[in-house]
Amino acid sequence: xxxxxxxxxLKNIPKKDPYQVPKEYFDSLPGRINQRIESxxxxxxxxxxxxxxxxxxxxxxxxxxLVALLxxxxxxxGDAVPEDLLADVSTADLIVYLESSEIETHEIMExxxxxxxxxxxxxxxxxxxxxxxxxxxxxxxxxxxxx
Amino acid sequence: MQEAELVSLxxxxxxxNDRFALLVEEYKTKIYSIVRKMVINHHDADDVxxxxxxxxWTNLDKFKGNSDLFTWIYRIATNESLQFLRKKxxxxxxxxxxxxxxxxxxxxxxxxxxxxQKKLQQAILQLPDxxxxxxxxxxxxxxxxxxxxxxxxxxxxxxxxSYHHATKKIEKYLQSD
Numbered sequence: 001x002x003x004x005x006x007x008x009x010l011k012n013i014p015k016k017d018p019y020q021v022p023k024e025y026f027d028s029l030p031g032r033i034n035q036r037i038e039s040x041x042x043x044x045x046x047x048x049x050x051x052x053x054x055x056x057x058x059x060x061x062x063x064x065x066l067v068a069l070l071x072x073x074x075x076x077x078g079d080a081v082p083e084d085l086l087a088d089v090s091t092a093d094l095i096v097y098l099e100s101s102e103i104e105t106h107e108i109m110e111x112x113x114x115x116x117x118x119x120x121x122x123x124x125x126x127x128x129x130x131x132x133x134x135x136x137x138x139x140x141x142x143x144x145x146x147x
Numbered sequence: 148m149q150e151a152e153l154v155s156l157x158x159x160x161x162x163x164n165d166r167f168a169l170l171v172e173e174y175k176t177k178i179y180s181i182v183r184k185m186v187i188n189h190h191d192a193d194d195v196x197x198x199x200x201x202x203x204w205t206n207l208d209k210f211k212g213n214s215d216l217f218t219w220i221y222r223i224a225t226n227e228s229l230q231f232l233r234k235k236x237x238x239x240x241x242x243x244x245x246x247x248x249x250x251x252x253x254x255x256x257x258x259x260x261x262x263x264q265k266k267l268q269q270a271i272l273q274l275p276d277x278x279x280x281x282x283x284x285x286x287x288x289x290x291x292x293x294x295x296x297x298x299x300x301x302x303x304x305x306x307x308x309s310y311h312h313a314t315k316k317i318e319k320y321l322q323s324d
Contacts, residue, residue, distance in 0.1 A: 008263065008321040010286075010314050017287065018264040019183045019255075025193075026179070030171045033200045040201070 167204055170220070175200075177288070178224045184283045185228040185276070187248045187255065195231050199224045218297045225280055225298055232276050248272050270320035274313055281306055282313040 178199055183192040202223050210219060236244045252258060252268045271279055277299075284295045285306075292303045299306070 008266075008318070010267075010318055010321070013263055013267055013321075015287065016264065017180060017184075018258055018261070018268055019180075019187075019189075020258065021179070021183075022189065026175055029175055029179075029193075029196070030168065033171060033197055033204075036197055036201060037204050 163207060167200075167207060170203060170207075170216075171200055174220050178220065181221070181224055181283060181288060182228050184271075184287065185280060186231055187251045187272075189255075191231065191235075195224075195227050199227050202227070218294065221284075221298045222300075225284075229276055229280065245272050266321060267317070270317040273316060273320055278309050278313050281309045282317075285310050 175196070179192060179196050182195045182199070183189065186192050186195055199220070203220060210216070232244065239247065249269050249272050252265060252272065258265060258268070271282060274282060281295060281299065281301075284290050284298065285292075290298075292306050295301070295306050296303050301309075
């Protein structure tokens with residue numbers, strides 16, 4: 001580039017639109033714009049459609065949830081612990097039952113795990129504080145002679 | 148057609164189609180000119196120009212006249228041009244858009260063969276998009292700063308600074324080899 005061209009200033013450059021336009025471009029432009037507008041206006045309104053796959057999945061999930069819920073509700077509670085059941089029965093009822101069921105003393109004793117009884121347990125038994133009247137009643141009941 | 152005439156046409160209750168036709172006739176050359184300078188390629192410019200006038204059509208009934216029609220249409224044109232360039236830039240992963248546009252200026256068969264003019268266009272392409280837009284509106288469209296401020300929603304002071312820096316950059320480029 002020579003010296004003159006090196007010192008090009010903007011104000012020295014003729015102001016002209018350098019971009020040429022294809023022939024008849026502006027003549028055809030309004031028609032093409034109108035065509036595009038018409039095609040936009042002619043677009044049908046969006047139709048709501050069901051996504052059947054999605055509906056199917058949702059239904060299956062709902063049914064599965066319902067079945068799980070029903071199964072859960074129908075399940076019987078686990079067997080109650082025997083001790084818990086007994087705790088609900090009053091002492092008076094227990095005595096009545098024992099009297100009416102004709103269970104012998106030795107039968108009751110057999111149900112106890114006598115092997116695991118320790119000396120200490122025996123002492124506790126021995127230490128049970130029964131008054132004389134209660135003892136006499138027990139003796140009479142079970143035919144134990146005090147002699 | 149003067150702005151007042153267009154306003155009076157509205158008052159004459161012309162059908163929307165007729166009003167729109169008059170607007171297209173009045174602004175098609177100016178809008179194409181500003182858009183073409185921004186996007187360079189003729190076919191891209193054609194797409195953008197059509198988008199501009201479709202937006203004008205769509206919003207013509209909503210136009211309340213709180214700005215003049217000229218500002219309103221030019222604002223749509225500048226926004227559409229900048230949006231086009233943003234989208235194009237996104238699609239170019241490793242290429243620089245401005246370099247691509249510069250190559251197009253060199254090879255565009257619709258560009259005037261004058262070497263100085265070509266170099267000027269290349270110089271302008273070194274500017275960021277918004278600054279380039281301001282330069283075109285001031286230098287080529289010869290709009291007042293007040294008008295450009297309304298179109299670009301910028302302050303007059305920032306526009307003056309932007310234009311001053313743009314001319315300095317262009318002249319520096321023109322003086323380089």
